Amino acid sequence: MSLLAIRNLDVRYGAVAAVVGASLEVGQGEVVGILGPNGAGKSTMLAAVAGLVRAVAGSVHLDGRDLGRLGPDRRARSGIVLVVEGRGVLGPMTVAENLELGAYPGGRQARSELAARLEEAYELFPVLRERAAQPAGVLSGGEAAMLVVARGLMSRPRILLLDEPALGLAPRTASDLFARLGELKSAGTTMVIVEQKAADLLAVADRVAVMRGGRIVRTAASSDVNLEDLQQAYLGPSTEADLAINGRKLA
Amino acid sequence: MLETFTIGISLGCVYGLVALGVSLIYRTTGVLSFAQGAFVMIGGMVGAWLADDLGAPLGIALLGGVAAGALSGFVLAVAIVIPLWKRGASPFMVILGTLVFLVISENLVLNQLGSQPRAVRAITPGWKLHVAGQAIESQVLWVLLATVLVGGALYVLLMRSRFGAAMRACAIDQQTSRLLGVSPTRVALAVFALTAAIGALVGLLIAPIQFSAYTAANAYGIKGFLAAVIGGLGDVRGAVIGGLIVGLSEAFIGVYVSSTYLDLILLGMLLAVLLLRPRGVLPGTKVVAAR
Numbered sequence: 410m411s412l413l414a415i416r417n418l419d420v421r422y423g424a425v426a427a428v429v430g431a432s433l434e435v436g437q438g439e440v441v442g443i444l445g446p447n448g449a450g451k452s453t454m455l456a457a458v459a460g461l462v463r464a465v466a467g468s469v470h471l472d473g474r475d476l477g478r479l480g481p482d483r484r485a486r487s488g489i490v491l492v493v494e495g496r497g498v499l500g501p502m503t504v505a506e507n508l509e510l511g512a513y514p515g516g517r518q519a520r521s522e523l524a525a526r527l528e529e530a531y532e533l534f535p536v537l538r539e540r541a542a543q544p545a546g547v548l549s550g551g552e553a554a555m556l557v558v559a560r561g562l563m564s565r566p567r568i569l570l571l572d573e574p575a576l577g578l579a580p581r582t583a584s585d586l587f588a589r590l591g592e593l594k595s596a597g598t599t600m601v602i603v604e605q606k607a608a609d610l611l612a613v614a615d616r617v618a619v620m621r622g623g624r625i626v627r628t629a630a631s632s633d634v635n636l637e638d639l640q641q642a643y644l645g646p647s648t649e650a651d652l653a654i655n656g657r658k659l660a
Numbered sequence: 661m662l663e664t665f666t667i668g669i670s671l672g673c674v675y676g677l678v679a680l681g682v683s684l685i686y687r688t689t690g691v692l693s694f695a696q697g698a699f700v701m702i703g704g705m706v707g708a709w710l711a712d713d714l715g716a717p718l719g720i721a722l723l724g725g726v727a728a729g730a731l732s733g734f735v736l737a738v739a740i741v742i743p744l745w746k747r748g749a750s751p752f753m754v755i756l757g758t759l760v761f762l763v764i765s766e767n768l769v770l771n772q773l774g775s776q777p778r779a780v781r782a783i784t785p786g787w788k789l790h791v792a793g794q795a796i797e798s799q800v801l802w803v804l805l806a807t808v809l810v811g812g813a814l815y816v817l818l819m820r821s822r823f824g825a826a827m828r829a830c831a832i833d834q835q836t837s838r839l840l841g842v843s844p845t846r847v848a849l850a851v852f853a854l855t856a857a858i859g860a861l862v863g864l865l866i867a868p869i870q871f872s873a874y875t876a877a878n879a880y881g882i883k884g885f886l887a888a889v890i891g892g893l894g895d896v897r898g899a900v901i902g903g904l905i906v907g908l909s910e911a912f913i914g915v916y917v918s919s920t921y922l923d924l925i926l927l928g929m930l931l932a933v934l935l936l937r938p939r940g941v942l943p944g945t946k947v948v949a950a951r
C-alpha cells in the first residue's frame with residue numbers, strides 16, 4: 410500500500426479548473442518529482458494534499474486513511490508537511506524559534522530530543538547555526554529557503570511536500586539544496602518535489618509526474634525519462650526559451 | 661493629589677489589562693473583541709455574589725470569579741467566534757457577535773444577580789501604606805502586584821513555552837502557522853479564556869475600590885479599547901501603557917476638570933486618537949493590518 414494516494418483530484422478556483430482528475434501514488438521512502446509549465450496546477454495539487462485548498466472531487470489518503478475535509482493543521486499533525494517556495498518564514502521570530510516551531514506538529518518532545526533535531530538541522534545547513542539567534546526576517550533568499558526546508562523536517566513528517574524549494578536561488582545554491590535533498594532521500598524521507606529545473610529534479614527523484622493544464626499527463630521512472638521525450642509531453646513545441654532556463658539545451 | 665494618583669494607577673492597571681486582552685486577541689486571531697469589559701464585570705459580580713450571598717471565603721470568591729470569567733471567555737469563543745469563522749463570516753459579523761455577547765452577559769447578570777452595585781471585600785481591609793504623611797489603600801498595591809504578575813506570567817508564556825510560540829506564530833502569519841500544525845481554533849479558545857480570566861481577576865481586585873454592577877461592562881470595555889488604541893492596537897506592551905494613560909486621565913479629569921463630562925472627554929479622546937493617530941500615540945508602535 411502506498412503511503413500517499415491521490416485519486417481523481419479536482420480543484421477549482423471559481424471557474425478555473427486548476428487540477429483535473431489527478432491521481433498519484435507515493436510509496437514509503439519514495440521521492441516523486443512533479444514537472445510542468447507555469448499554471449499547470451502543481452502548486453495547487455500540493456496545496457490540496459496539505460489541506461490549504463479544498464478539492465471539489467477526489468480523495469487524498471495517507472496510510473489508507475481518507476483525509477476528507479481535514480484542515481492544514483490537522484494534516485500537518487498527521488504527518489503531511491508542506492514547504493512553500495522559500496516563503497513562510499516567520500520573520501519576527503529567530504531562526505532557532507522557527508526551527509523549534511517546525512517540531513510543533515509532531516507533538517510535545519523532550520528537550521533532549523528537540524536539541525538533537527536542532528543539531529541535525531544545523532548539520533544539514535550549517536549556515537543556520539550561525540544565524541540561529543537572528544530574526545528569520547533578515548535571512549537572504551537562499552538562507553530562508555534552507556530554513557523552511559530544515560523547519561519542515563523538524564517534526565519528522567511522514568511525507569514532505571516541497572513546492573519549488575530552490576526558487577530564486579543561485580544555481581550553485583540550488584544544486585547544494587538538491588544535494589541535501591538527496592541526503593534526505595538516502596535517510597529514507599518520503600518527498601514530493603515540484604521543480605522547474607528538470608535536471609536537478611531527475612537527479613533526486615525516483616519517479617516524475619508531468620502536469621499540464623491541471624492533468625497529470627505522464628508519469629515515469631526517472632531513469633526512463635529522457636529529456637527530449639519530456640519536452641514533447643511537457644512543454645510542447647516552441648518553448649526553447651523556457652528550456653534554456655533549465656540550464657541545459659534540450660532541443 | 662496622591663489619592664487621585666493611586667486611583668488613577670489602579671484604574672489604569674484594570675484598563676491596561678483589558679487592553680492587553682483586546683490586543684492579544686486581535687494579534688492572534690484578528691478579532692476585535694468588544695466583549696472584554698464583560699469579563700471585568702462578571703469577575704466582580706460573581707465574586708461578590710459568592711462572598712456575600714453564599715458566604716464563601718474571600719479566596720474561594722476570587723477563584724470562583726476568575727473561573728467564571730475564564731468560562732465566559734471560553735463560551736464566547738466556542739459559541740460565537742469559532743462558529744462564525746467556520747461559516748465564513750466577515751470580520752464585522754464577528755465584531756457584532758462579540759457585542760451581542762456583551763449585551764447577553766449584561767442581561768444575564770442583571771436577571772440573576774440583580775441591578776444593585778456590589779463590592780468585593782478588600783484582601784487586606786483596613787491596612788494602609790503611609791507615604792509622606794498620606795495613606796494609600798492596600799488594595800491599590802494588590803492591583804499593582806497582580807498587574808505585574810500577570811504581565812510577567814504572560815511574557816513567560818508567550819516567549820518561553822511551546823504553545824506561546826504557536827500563539828506568536830499565529831499573530832505573525834496564520835496560514836504558515838496552520839502548515840506548522842497550529843490550530844487557530846485552539847489558539848482562539850486559549851486566548852479568549854485566558855484574557856477573560858485576566859479581565860475577571862482585575863474586576864475582582866478593583867471591586868473593593870470601584871463598585872461593580874451589571875452596567876460596568878460597557879465602561880471597562882470602552883476604556884480598555886481606548887487604551888488599546890492609544891497603545892497601538894495589537895501592541896501588547898503598548899496596551900498596558902495606554903491603560904495607565906487612560907486611568908490617570910480619568911482620575912485627574914474627574915477630580916480637577918469635570919466629573920459630569922468625564923466620559924464625554926474620554927470618548928472625545930478615543931475619537932481624537934482614532935482620527936489623528938490611528939496607529940497609536942506611543943513612539944514606535946506598530947499596527948498589524950487586519951486580516
Ligand SMILES: Nc1ncnc2c1ncn2[C@@H]1O[C@H](COP(=O)(O)OP(=O)(O)OP(=O)(O)O)[C@@H](O)[C@H]1O
Nearest residue numbers: 422425426427445446447448449450451452453454
Ligand atoms: N488563488 C487562486 N485564485 C484563482 N486562480 C488561481 C489561484 N491560484 C492558482 N490559480 C490558477 O490555477 C491554475 C494553477 O495554478 P498553480 O499555481 O497550481 O500552477 P503551478 O503549476 O504551480 O504554476 P507555477 O509553475 O507558475 O508555480 C493557474 O491557472 C492559476 O492561474
Ligand SMILES: [Mg+2]
Nearest residue numbers: 451452453572
Ligand atoms: Mg507553483
